[in-house]
Amino acid sequence: MAKVIGGVFTSHVPAIGGAIQRGAQGEPYWAPFFNAWPPVREWLDVQQPDVVVMFYNDHGLNFFLDKMPTFAVGAAEVYRNEDEGWGLHPFPVPPGHTELSWAIIEKLVEEEFDITTCQDMLVDHAASIPLALAWPGREAPVRIVPITINTVQHPLPSAKRCLALGRAVGKALAEWQGPEKIMVMGTGGLSHQLDGERAGFMNAEYDKFCMDNLARDPDALTTHSVHEIVELSGTQGVEILNWIAARGALGASTSEVSRTYHIPISNTAAAVMVLETEAAVQSGKIKHEAEPEMI
Amino acid sequence: MATATPAPIPGTHIFDGAAAQKGYALNAMCYSFNSAQNRDAFVRDEAAYIDKFQLTAEQREAVAARNVLQMMAAGGNVYYLAKLAGILGLNVQDLGAQQTGMSVDAFKQMLLDQAKTPAAKEAICG
Missing domain, CATH: 1.10.700.10 (Dioxygenase LigAB, LigA subunit)
Known part of the structure; x- marks a missing residue:
């Protein structure tokens, strides 16, 4: 039986890709972010996931405004990362898990999510950089199912709808009969705004609210409308929708394994979190209970 | 409507x-x-x-x-x-500086300074 072992949640700022390709991970500007990753990789070494279900948003590599799906599920054998306009070398992207893709698609439509399916799909930095952070310097040793959420062109799906989408994906994963160990990734955020006179806006208080509630009460993140999330988190901070959906796929009970929050990388308040489920290898060595004041 | x-x-x-x-x-x-x-x-x-x-x-x-x-x-x-x-x-700092009417250095400093607020310190320690 498949097991859903947990999830890795991370910012996906393109500049991270530049820092990786320049070898700048140890520079004072970058170290606080990259230092988040050794414990994540330790956890991955213990857990040995076979599949990553990746919740992210495309920034204009695969999707343009000519066709903009609210939710799209990849069902390809092969995915590629390509030049997104800045000439970065494409990062390696692991192969797809088409059988699981179709099981997820079947379940989502059964649950009345009217999704788009993609048998030919480029995946942008929002998927490739998190994989490169988790498994640096190589193609991630997993198969993937990419799921994109429109965070570009309003109207965006509500946080409540994204959580429900994630929960429906979680049902598909729970019913999957394969032997794989499955993890999710949710990428983007946290608070940031690239555009407008309010460019540079961040909101640590809202970010902390999101991080504090991600494991224990994700429904708390759905109390805000998309417009309120933009106000609280910035025009691009709405990428928290990807985290919310990914959290939904983990089921009711998760615990927080690690958390890093750092301001800024580029214009963004960056965060990296690991949550695990009861199906994870219980790794007392690296597991941190939440500090009492956070409960 | x-x-x-x-x-x-x-x-x-x-x-x-x-x-x-x-x-x-x-x-x-x-x-x-x-x-x-x-x-x-x-x-x-x-x-x-x-x-x-x-x-x-x-x-x-x-x-x-x-x-x-x-x-x-x-x-x-x-x-x-x-x-x-x-x-x-x-880059996005240049864009931010232009949109906010700040110099690029001042914009970058504004980003860095946001790590120093009480809320940021609390979130970083979180």
Whole structure:
């Protein structure tokens, strides 16, 4: 039986890709972010996931405004990362898990999510950089199912709808009969705004609210409308929708394994979190209970 | 019939259907810059490249002025505009500085300073 072992949640700022390709991970500007990753990789070494279900948003590599799906599920054998306009070398992207893709698609439509399916799909930095952070310097040793959420062109799906989408994906994963160990990734955020006179806006208080509630009460993140999330988190901070959906796929009970929050990388308040489920290898060595004041 | 719109957020432009429709040509041009060949073509002959994408007068003016707020007013979306900015050698701090009227150094400092607020310190320790 498949097991859903947990999830890795991370910012996906393109500049991270530049820092990786320049070898700048140890520079004072970058170290606080990259230092988040050794414990994540330790956890991955213990857990040995076979599949990553990746919740992210495309920034204009695969999707343009000519066709903009609210939710799209990849069902390809092969995915590629390509030049997104800045000439970065494409990062390696692991192969797809088409059988699981179709099981997820079947379940989502059964649950009345009217999704788009993609048998030919480029995946942008929002998927490739998190994989490169988790498994640096190589193609991630997993198969993937990419799921994109429109965070570009309003109207965006509500946080409540994204959580429900994630929960429906979680049902598909729970019913999957394969032997794989499955993890999710949710990428983007946290608070940031690239555009407008309010460019540079961040909101640590809202970010902390999101991080504090991600494991224990994700429904708390759905109390805000998309417009309120933009106000609280910035025009691009709405990428928290990807985290919310990914959290939904983990089921009711998760615990927080690690958390890093750092301001800024580029214009963004960056965060990296690991949550695990009861199906994870219980790794007392690296597991941190939440500090009492956070409960 | 239009539904009630929530109160505007100061300094913030929601990229909605109206903007997406208005900005289509400009964003389409920017989307084409995923290709290095197209970036080169733009650099070689900007006017011809812009003609090919049939930018509106407002969009042409904004691009000629290298003015991000004007590009957004003409329907540009920052995810696509970032690809044009890359050609112009501007990163998101440069864009932020231009939109806020700050110097690039002051804008970068403003980003760094946000780590020093009590809320940020609490979140970082969190």
